[in-house]
Amino acid sequence: MNKRLGSRTIKLENPVSISTASSVVGTKEGEGPLREYFDIITEDGLIGEDSWEKAESAMAKKSFENLIKKANKTPEDINYILSGDLLNQSMGTNFGIRDLQIPFFGLFGACSTMGEAMSLGSMLIDGGYANTVIAGASSHFCSAEKQFRFPLELGTQRPPTSTWTVSGSGSCILEKDGEGPYITHITTGKIVDMGIKDSNNMGAAMSPAAIDVLSAHFKDTGRDPNYYDLIATGDLGYIGHELVKKLMPDEGHTLGENYTDCGILIFDKEAQDTHSGGSGCGCSAVTFAGYFYDQLKKGKIKKLLFIPTGALMSQTSALQGESIPAIAHAVAIEI
Amino acid sequence: MNKRLGSRTIKLENPVSISTASSVVGTKEGEGPLREYFDIITEDGLIGEDSWEKAESAMAKKSFENLIKKANKTPEDINYILSGDLLNQSMGTNFGIRDLQIPFFGLFGACSTMGEAMSLGSMLIDGGYANTVIAGASSHFCSAEKQFRFPLELGTQRPPTSTWTVSGSGSCILEKDGEGPYITHITTGKIVDMGIKDSNNMGAAMSPAAIDVLSAHFKDTGRDPNYYDLIATGDLGYIGHELVKKLMPDEGHTLGENYTDCGILIFDKEAQDTHSGGSGCGCSAVTFAGYFYDQLKKGKIKKLLFIPTGALMSQTSALQGESIPAIAHAVAIEI
Numbered sequence: 001m002n003k004r005l006g007s008r009t010i011k012l013e014n015p016v017s018i019s020t021a022s023s024v025v026g027t028k029e030g031e032g033p034l035r036e037y038f039d040i041i042t043e044d045g046l047i048g049e050d051s052w053e054k055a056e057s058a059m060a061k062k063s064f065e066n067l068i069k070k071a072n073k074t075p076e077d078i079n080y081i082l083s084g085d086l087l088n089q090s091m092g093t094n095f096g097i098r099d100l101q102i103p104f105f106g107l108f109g110a111c112s113t114m115g116e117a118m119s120l121g122s123m124l125i126d127g128g129y130a131n132t133v134i135a136g137a138s139s140h141f142c143s144a145e146k147q148f149r150f151p152l153e154l155g156t157q158r159p160p161t162s163t164w165t166v167s168g169s170g171s172c173i174l175e176k177d178g179e180g181p182y183i184t185h186i187t188t189g190k191i192v193d194m195g196i197k198d199s200n201n202m203g204a205a206m207s208p209a210a211i212d213v214l215s216a217h218f219k220d221t222g223r224d225p226n227y228y229d230l231i232a233t234g235d236l237g238y239i240g241h242e243l244v245k246k247l248m249p250d251e252g253h254t255l256g257e258n259y260t261d262c263g264i265l266i267f268d269k270e271a272q273d274t275h276s277g278g279s280g281c282g283c284s285a286v287t288f289a290g291y292f293y294d295q296l297k298k299g300k301i302k303k304l305l306f307i308p309t310g311a312l313m314s315q316t317s318a319l320q321g322e323s324i325p326a327i328a329h330a331v332a333i334e335i
Numbered sequence: 336m337n338k339r340l341g342s343r344t345i346k347l348e349n350p351v352s353i354s355t356a357s358s359v360v361g362t363k364e365g366e367g368p369l370r371e372y373f374d375i376i377t378e379d380g381l382i383g384e385d386s387w388e389k390a391e392s393a394m395a396k397k398s399f400e401n402l403i404k405k406a407n408k409t410p411e412d413i414n415y416i417l418s419g420d421l422l423n424q425s426m427g428t429n430f431g432i433r434d435l436q437i438p439f440f441g442l443f444g445a446c447s448t449m450g451e452a453m454s455l456g457s458m459l460i461d462g463g464y465a466n467t468v469i470a471g472a473s474s475h476f477c478s479a480e481k482q483f484r485f486p487l488e489l490g491t492q493r494p495p496t497s498t499w500t501v502s503g504s505g506s507c508i509l510e511k512d513g514e515g516p517y518i519t520h521i522t523t524g525k526i527v528d529m530g531i532k533d534s535n536n537m538g539a540a541m542s543p544a545a546i547d548v549l550s551a552h553f554k555d556t557g558r559d560p561n562y563y564d565l566i567a568t569g570d571l572g573y574i575g576h577e578l579v580k581k582l583m584p585d586e587g588h589t590l591g592e593n594y595t596d597c598g599i600l601i602f603d604k605e606a607q608d609t610h611s612g613g614s615g616c617g618c619s620a621v622t623f624a625g626y627f628y629d630q631l632k633k634g635k636i637k638k639l640l641f642i643p644t645g646a647l648m649s650q651t652s653a654l655q656g657e658s659i660p661a662i663a664h665a666v667a668i669e670i
């Protein structure tokens with residue numbers, strides 16, 4: 001059990017290489033500041049399908065197929081795939097991967113899914129159960145709006161606190177041997193629910209979970225925020241990012257200029273006004289698989305703490321007056 | 336990588352002990368043939384809550400609290416909880432465990448979830464990442480009917496191929512050290528979709544996935560069906576069980592009297608006519624945590640192959656004319 005650090009962190013005995021990454025995004029993401037980092041920018045929201053949900057499945061499929069091709073592998077080379085999405089019963093993932101015929105562990109961590117997949121996937125490799133694992137996550141603006149909020153056709157006005165669900169599927173191949181970047185530490189989230197009920201303010205709902213896992217990570221590893229070149233939460237957007245910055249000092253750590261959020265990076269604040277930024281499983285997944293992965297490979301980021309954040313509510317729980325339970329998983333990555 | 340057997344099976348280096356099990360069920364299950372094996376039989380479907388979904392959360396919470404109490408532990412002793420359910424965005428689980436404050440990996444494997452949780456949980460322990468893990472799954476007849484089929488108030492007639500979603504939450508504690516029974520092997524499922532579109536015939540939709548994982552397990556381990564005292568699929572019910580028996584010889588193995596299904600065991604065929612038997616995440620979870628666990632502890636079952644089976648469709652995918660992708664995970668357990 002010398003792999004455990006403190007109460008919630010794992011130190012991998014043999015850091016796991018992130019050998020390849022794949023990102024497929026929608027048109028809006030493809031017009032944003034990270035456009036040059038994405039592998040595939042789809043031409044329209046439906047991607048040739050006849051429903052938003054099928055389009056999300058098609059996007060996930062495209063991401064995994066692109067990943068396997070980029071890695072010069074075949075599906076038979078992959079021991080496990082760990083993935084999930086926001087749709088009821090993970091329709092995006094299950095229909096997206098059914099033709100791949102790879103042993104599959106389905107995850108539901110809402111927008112924290114990419115962190116959960118990288119956490120479990122790297123433990124399966126370091127533990128000796130797999131050589132090669134795919135970790136992935138996806139979301140689609142139209143299927144998410146339809147499911148969680150209002151039919152798009154209504155043109156309902158979005159409040160200023162709301163975030164824009166990213167259309168995108170990000171995935172990566174984790175391997176026992178490889179040239180990195182390497183996953184070195186994993187700090188696993190607990191559910192934190194501070195009573196926020198406004199599903200148009202996900203940043204506020206999820207920021208306490210991010211603070212909880214960040215604090216646990218710093219405590220368990222003995223590190224402070226300056227250890228990392230970049231600390232990036234998943235999809236808190238402007239409001240959640242601000243809350244984390246404001247509240248972390250109460251936990252004994254001040255986050256500086258090296259703290260950002262994928263929901264801030266993915267859209268242009270002025271030209272692409274999405275109110276509080278981007279969100280969705282795909283937000284952190286494609287920001288990682290596109291932008292961060294490129295920067296790690298080029299040595300521009302050497303030490304990254306990546307913290308996908310998830311809001312675990314459903315439309316039913318919201319209608320029944322429930323508050324929003326949230327979770328965040330921290331993954332430390334170094335070159 | 337000597338932990339891998341063949342292409343899909345893991346042999347645990349240090350078999351993981353299933354140290355405690357907990358089962359909470361509804362009234363109908365509490366009147367069935369396994370009634371004496373369940374820890375808690377709830378008095379009504381709502382369990383004091385005001386919605387079916389909240390009742391499912393309450394049931395899950397009761398199961399985990401009962402489990403931790405039976406094991407003479409506190410939540411702080413548990414390194415991870417791995418669990419899931421059938422509800423949109425896993426409402427049963429997320430709201431059921433939010434007060435426990437245990438690091439959490441949310442799973443979605445539909446009714447295969449208990450197998451997925453036991454698989455990942457035992458690898459986390461054998462790999463050295465945890466001493467103590469909870470694996471669990473739940474379902475509720477009323478929340479599942481409401482979500483996937485018709486409002487109960489309509490009194491819609493159920494076709495003869497349909498199964499009855501079990502109201503129940505089963506969970507167990509997996510530990511590094513303990514007196515067993517022990518998880519020894521894990522064979523992980525792939526998605527199998529043979530084009531079945533009838534969501535009132537889950538047995539037919541899921542049986543090919545069960546056949547696929549059974550065949551892989553026998554191939555990888557070199558075992559045949561007679562090695563086990565009992566082989567139990569999760570919730571195929573009468574029709575799916577019959578299909579597996581009929582089709583397995585094509586894969587080179589004939590299943591005999593030692594092959595059963597949790598959906599057959601949990602309800603009385605005559606007195607509790609549920610048509611094709613029981614189903615739902617809770618079906619295999621409580622049959623394991625109640626009946627099988629008792630029989631393993633008493634030595635009446637010495638070698639069990641437990642194969643929870645899941646149908647990965649959603650209401651949306653069904654309405655959009657999609658077929659039903661299915662998956663099954665096999666877990667070998669010995670005393």
